[in-house]
Amino acid sequence: MIEINLTTKNREEFIDITEKLINVINQEIEKENIKDGIVVIYVPHTTAGCVINENADPSVKKDILEFLNTHIPRDKKYHHTEGNADAHIKASIIGNSLNLIISGGKVILGSWQGIFFCEFDGPRTRKIFVQVIKK
């Protein structure tokens, strides 16, 4: 398992981790001589998640975050009283793991796809775990 460390800077932000992930996966592909396989990306937190969407226009991630903030506001009255109940709900909706496919010795991403780490209760030091499985 590969472990990636990340420092987030805002309470809520989508951080493009595409390049970072592709680099560590490519090292694994080379080391284990993988032609075909899958990758599991796993966020071990409960107030953060991960999602794949467009990273060419940064306004896309802004729209996704605004949608979440509109429907899951921070300052509503919640049962969980640590001030981050909204972050737990957002993380549950977005999800905490992703799948990628390796084919022809390469990670397959669509032309417009980027991989985002979704911080909902930062700034914090965060981890991402990556497991590569050979076919």
Add this chain to the structure above:
Amino acid sequence: MIEINLTTKNREEFIDITEKLINVINQEIEKENIKDGIVVIYVPHTTAGCVINENADPSVKKDILEFLNTHIPRDKKYHHTEGNADAHIKASIIGNSLNLIISGGKVILGSWQGIFFCEFDGPRTRKIFVQVIKK
């Protein structure tokens, strides 16, 4: 990796791809003599996704789509100005990959489960990638 091509006909629609997927997975199961394993279904787009839910009554997919359209309307003011910001948000919420389990040489689906390709910005030509991993 198996590649499936799909032509969508409407801006928004849920297309039942269960049979198409089961067929290509079964070919792989036979070819590689798989008894147990998993399958990753991957949509390489940022305005489309995939989901597993009931396909017996077609009104279920209608309700899911109406829920998304009510909360993520197309004609709101968004930062992304290409007219499909809603489609990016919908895709982020629904997700772009699925897992299936193979057991006893067969793909395991619940009695009411079907697999849907979710178009949010069609009509378009779309792709679905499938990777089968032997246990």
Add this chain to the structure above:
Amino acid sequence: MIEINLTTKNREEFIDITEKLINVINQEIEKENIKDGIVVIYVPHTTAGCVINENADPSVKKDILEFLNTHIPRDKKYHHTEGNADAHIKASIIGNSLNLIISGGKVILGSWQGIFFCEFDGPRTRKIFVQVIKK
């Protein structure tokens, strides 16, 4: 494939299945002598799902469920007329499968992470399927 049976007691509830899952996965890890791998958790239903989030404070799951009930009420007018259209929508948003990573012969969960079975149309007898894949 491992099959877990579960009896839910309420129409809607999040049931902590962390211990139950870890136990059956650990048996598989020992039996197959797995050091590294992944796990797919699969819910074969269309009105139930699964999610990973905080299980230390039970009010977190209460907040997630309340958010879903507020935005996807049971008593709205839906096309699907079996009285559980809301449950199908909730299941589509939460998702019906999860990924875990095995590293160093152990399932890796974050300090605050627990695994929940999400019942949206109970009480019912439910199943959870688990497939462990060795790296």
